[in-house]
Amino acid sequence: MSRPVESTGTVESDDLHDRNLNGGEGLDPDVSTGKVVAMLGNPNVGKTSIFNRLTNLLAKTSNFPGTTIDRRIGRVELRAGKTITLVDLPGMYSLEASSPEEEVARDFIAGESEKAPDAVLIVVDGTHLQRTLVVARQALQHGRPTLVAVNMIESARKRGIEIDLTLLSRKIGCPVVGVSARTGEGFDRLKSQLEVVLAGPALPVLLPGCEPESEPTVAGNALAADTDSEACGACRVCPYADGHQWATSLARESTRGALVASDEATDRADRILTHAWFGLVVFAGVMLAAFSLVFYFAQYPMEWLDGAFASLSGWVSSVLPEGDFRSLVTDGIIGGVGGVMIFLPQILILFFMLAILEDSGYLARAVVVVDRWMRRVGLPGQAFVPLLAAHACAIPAIMATKVIENRRDRLVTIMVIPLMTCSARLPVYSMVAAMLFPSQPLMAAGLFAAAYALGMLAAFVVAFLLKLTLLPGEPSPLILDLPPYRAPSIGNALRYAYERGWMFLRDAGTVILLISIAIWVLSTYPKLSDEGFEASLASNNVAVETLSEPELENMRASADQKYAIIGRMGEVVAPVFKPLGFDWKISVGVMTSFAAREVVVSTLSVLYGLGPEPENESSLQQRLASATNDDGTRVFNAATCVSLLVFFVLAMQCLPTQAVTKKETGSWGWAVFQFVYMTLLAYGAAFVAYQAVSSFT
Known part of the structure; x- marks a missing residue:
């Protein structure tokens, strides 16, 4: 030709x-x-x-x-x-x-x-x-x-x-x-x-x-x-x-x-990929395969980054004199930012895979499969594009609902968009998956896929309840042009992954850095005097002479944190989150994450990074995984990890999203409703998850 x-x-x-x-x-x-x-x-x-x-x-x-x-x-x-x-x-x-x-x-x-x-x-x-x-x-x-x-x-x-x-x-x-x-x-x-x-x-x-x-x-x-x-x-x-x-x-x-x-082959493929039931099975399989590749290929660069930040922290400790400034740099800045940055490889690979799927023409077929179920629960077909965009960030996704002309359909979509897994949640998912399945990429991928599926299932349930109560009515039909199947462009996928990764780095260099420094300050001041520490030991009937030097250092670090501002804040909010299996440090992380979801990882990295350097450990990830309670039990046991994951899948922890919801709906009422129902849903589901896993472990 x-x-x-x-x-x-x-x-x-x-x-x-x-x-x-x-x-x-x-x-x-x-x-x-x-x-x-x-x-x-x-x-x-x-x-x-x-x-x-x-x-x-x-x-x-x-x-x-x-x-x-x-x-x-x-x-x-x-x-x-x-x-x-x-x-x-x-x-x-x-x-x-x-x-x-x-x-x-x-x-x-x-x-x-x-x-x-x-x-x-x-x-x-x-x-x-x-x-x-x-x-x-x-x-x-x-x-x-x-x-x-x-x-x-x-x-x-x-x-x-x-x-x-x-x-x-x-x-x-x-x-x-x-x-x-x-x-x-x-x-x-x-x-x-x-x-x-x-x-x-x-x-x-x-x-x-x-x-x-x-x-x-x-x-x-x-x-x-x-x-x-x-x-x-x-x-x-x-x-x-x-x-x-x-x-x-x-x-x-x-x-x-x-x-x-x-192309007859295209038509035959569409009959399978867009089938009401086979299409769902294929969709689940494609997502599971994508997540498996994310964990398989990301584990090595993540280990390199984790080790690099640990080495950097050790080098800074050897150069700077002991004191608050060294602690600020190593525990506050390197510990806080590094604790989030190690998940960059997973974010890059995930968005690369999504770009490949979109460029190949498959994601449009996934729209057709999901639309059948979306309409049954009251979501319009036009909502799929904003819902898909929400997997990057909820803010532009809510803005994108302008394409939905019917106000009822637009409101339903806005209410459920934050339940989609945005990129800010990925560090939390990765942290939990790494602690539960440190050397099992397939199991970690299954947990990742389950988190995504839980968010989508929750969105469907909430949309159905809104259809029966506050926002009754039938959604508008979907009109969609299916693009042809084509060989995806690796270059375009790399560019897209680079763009999303740069946005993540930019956030880590600004919001996460500032919050990490603030968390370190709140965790360090005011300082507990030696007399105060001795008094706290006496009040707990602990004799100093019975403690080894490492035990004494650990107890002093714990007492310092509890005496500081953040420890006092933790003691106030800890009873609220105790039924979910959270200690006071995780509770503080949850509270700080309302500014930005991914901040919880940097907060935990700072809180669990303060104190004496643990023996035989060199990475921030290992420090989180080995954290223990006062009674010696692991902080991040299976029940707590699952509870934390479920909470972050469903909770509204993003104040800018709330502001955009108010702007797009024209009312603070809808924004408040969104925050309240998502918080109650997250708390209730996390409570059930914690109790269920605890009963089997």
């Missing part, structure tokens, strides 16, 4: 290098160093993959002015050091503003919310041209210089679809470039055509079947949006006419071979 012919839409101009590129108003000044290009397209056309490859991860996420809707902004390096700003708009099927995302995208392209972009880059799917070209027509009608990127061009060739890009360019009236976000094919030409579009005048649009008797009326390179005028010579063309007919006609004229990719 011959390769598709590349469009030559316009002639490249070397004058571009002599021009000054102006920054876009309203954009972040650190990325707005060139002309602004808006990037849009349907979901599942590979738009984000193209954005990642063009920007090389030199991107940041911000909100549209006056909204909470995200857009990604990045720099694209062109020739001779020229830079443009690329704005990745939300995926959409139309610019007719039926949702908040479509409205802000339309306003941005039209220049109504801020400075209009200098050009528009439209991404369409080469295997489904007739479906994905519709939004291209609407974008062209805004009169911006436009470039069309036909993605998945290599998949189209393999499936017998041959696209005449030159003909497609002539019919649309703008340059068309065939690219592959997976292999990188066509990206050099894509960059050069971006320069062309930004530098020179665009061509007029000629609609399929319209050969004008005279020059058409144009605006930029698109038809003028005048519903009462003769827009195409002999034909009366309305910009609000059926875009699907236009797209189908255009795709038919410019495509040889199959119009839409079809």
Whole structure:
């Protein structure tokens, strides 16, 4: 099969290098160093993959002015050091503003919310041209210089679809470039055509079947949006006419071979993967396999990081003189931040696996499987995308519920989103799994999968109860385009994992660091005097001469912590959490985690790291696993570990999420309700889990 012919839409101009590129108003000044290009397209056309490859991860996420809707902004390096700003708009099927995302995208392209972009880059799917070209027509009608990127061009060739890009360019009236976000094919030409579009005048649009008797009326390179005028010579063309007919006609004229990719093997696979029961079994198996790989591949780098932080702490101890400052650095900073950082490999591998599953087209099939059960409990099909996004962070997931038009459906989704396992919970899950199954990756993966499943099951139960009580009604149906199966891009998955890992590191370097220092201060001051320590021993009928030196040091460290502010706080809250199997240190960790869930790990690392250095142990993870109560029993026994895991799966420990809930619902009442029901649910479930495991151990 011959390769598709590349469009030559316009002639490249070397004058571009002599021009000054102006920054876009309203954009972040650190990325707005060139002309602004808006990037849009349907979901599942590979738009984000193209954005990642063009920007090389030199991107940041911000909100549209006056909204909470995200857009990604990045720099694209062109020739001779020229830079443009690329704005990745939300995926959409139309610019007719039926949702908040479509409205802000339309306003941005039209220049109504801020400075209009200098050009528009439209991404369409080469295997489904007739479906994905519709939004291209609407974008062209805004009169911006436009470039069309036909993605998945290599998949189209393999499936017998041959696209005449030159003909497609002539019919649309703008340059068309065939690219592959997976292999990188066509990206050099894509960059050069971006320069062309930004530098020179665009061509007029000629609609399929319209050969004008005279020059058409144009605006930029698109038809003028005048519903009462003769827009195409002999034909009366309305910009609000059926875009699907236009797209189908255009795709038919410019495509040889199959119009839409079809594969009997794909259909057979879908019959299994989307089956009501077999699909669930496959979904559970895929998730279990993914988690097993996470633990199998992460155990070695985790051990290296754990040992590295322990070595760093030992080196600092040998350099700095004994005293509070050394304790602050080793126990507060290294112990607190290091206790969370050792879980970075698991986070990176987990998000890499999720990116692979999404890029392969499987996650869309999982949507179909889960939707059947979601609708039965009162969750709308449109909620799956926010629920999936919540596995990264609940805050953008709650913001993403704007795509759900029905208020009842939107409220139900917001109420259950925090029950999904976000990345902030992963360190807690990993800590518990490592202590329960230190050398059994498969068992640890099963525990990890069970934690995810518990969160989803709880969300379904809560949604069903809301359907029966506060928010009655039937949810809206799901309309979803299934993307084709494709070989996932390892490069894109690595970029996505890197991005999520960097966000985790950024949090560890700010919030976790500050809270770790605060915990150390509260755990160190005020100091217990020698007289006070001797008095406490006497009150407990303990004779100093009967204690060995290590025992005396351990008792002194414990007495110091209990005398400090945090010990007094722990004694106040400990009775509340004692039925869950938590000692006062875990109770303090739970309280501090309401600022941010992952802080509990750093808090426990600081609290259990203070005191004499244990013999024959070199890692922070081992110190937590070997912590003992006053009676010599292990703190983190099986019952306590399971109870702690269940509590963190279900509890609302994220104040920023509460603030976003208030903003999106317009009421503190819903935010308070969310906090109260999740706290009671977490406490009750953790109590049952602790009692159940205790009875069997």
